[in-house]
Amino acid sequence: MITAEQKPIDEIREMIAPYRRILVVGCGSCVAECAAGGQKETAMLASTLRMAAKMHGEEVLIEEMTLDRQCVKEFVLLLDDVIDTYDAVLSLGCGAGVQSVADMYPEVPVIPGLNTEFMGETKDQGYWTESCLGCGDCMLYYFGGVCPLARCSKHLLNGPCGGSMDGRCEVDPDIPCAWQLIIDRLEKLGALERLEMIYPPKDWSLKQGRGPRKIIREDQQK
């Protein structure tokens, strides 16, 4: 899941200020799960913006709509029927969603309403943590399903460091030591020998070294 948080209202109001007819577009996927840009949050932001506009005597039309997925063309196409009514779109999708809408409607300003944060998981209600950097070369097998790049504060592939205390990280005691988790997990799996391996530095060219990444699957294409 891609996580995000809403931008401050002042920043959003500044960005939408030049426009008089604004469509707030939510996304029912990842950002709904992390309570940042789903149907409910979209309704809340639209209502808040309408109130702020009324308080300042601004004549604006602010309406809302939520797509099931903002990053998939087939769902974004649903905007075809309504997009001409508006001067601008305020997107509550992640960065990919914002760009997906902007690519489809290049003549319409698409404004981001969220700050996209990280790829993570829902640990508990209202609690999300980062768990994947999208490195392009997954090594979770070797580390018992715990990613040291994403979850170790120092991103150590050959840990632990000397700062692990009682299973907590020296950077922040609220953070569990990823290497403690790795060792515990490998012990349970009977695979502690994997710790004997020395892992060379990560090949980051797979992540960022060759420009924006893409995946092409011919079997999935028309």
Place this chain on the structure above:
Amino acid sequence: MTNNRKPVLALFYCQNVPDGRKQERQSLEKKYGGSLRLFPIPCSGRLDPIHLLRALEEFADAAYVITCPEGACRNFEGNRRAGKRMERTRAIIRSIGLEPERVGMVMGSREAPKGLPEQVEVLMESIFKMTPSPVHHQGCQPCQYDEIPDEEKNQ
């Protein structure tokens, strides 16, 4: 500057609050007329910020929720959740310059429980003292409500 609009309170309340039945609700609506809009909910934990925001946006000068006393929620933590959502809504309206006091929560006392009509009466007194919401009175600040006649207040 004055206007002839009376303050309006959107009041959400847990149906398990004493004396919160339909009969009492109708009686309160009759007493306060358009100044009180009551919204019974099965548990205050059902409350969501969008309910409070929509009320403030569309008609209300203030939006409150009445919950069961602490520790007395039949669903264990409905009132605690309502408190968190009320605080979230306060933060939102504060961010656009609206007074946070326009949203609030009243939690009854477990030792000396009060019925809905009693709690509403206390709440309405403070609502009648509130200045009009700038959401519905843009461009006329600082404006005041017309004085509400005592006999109307005491009806």
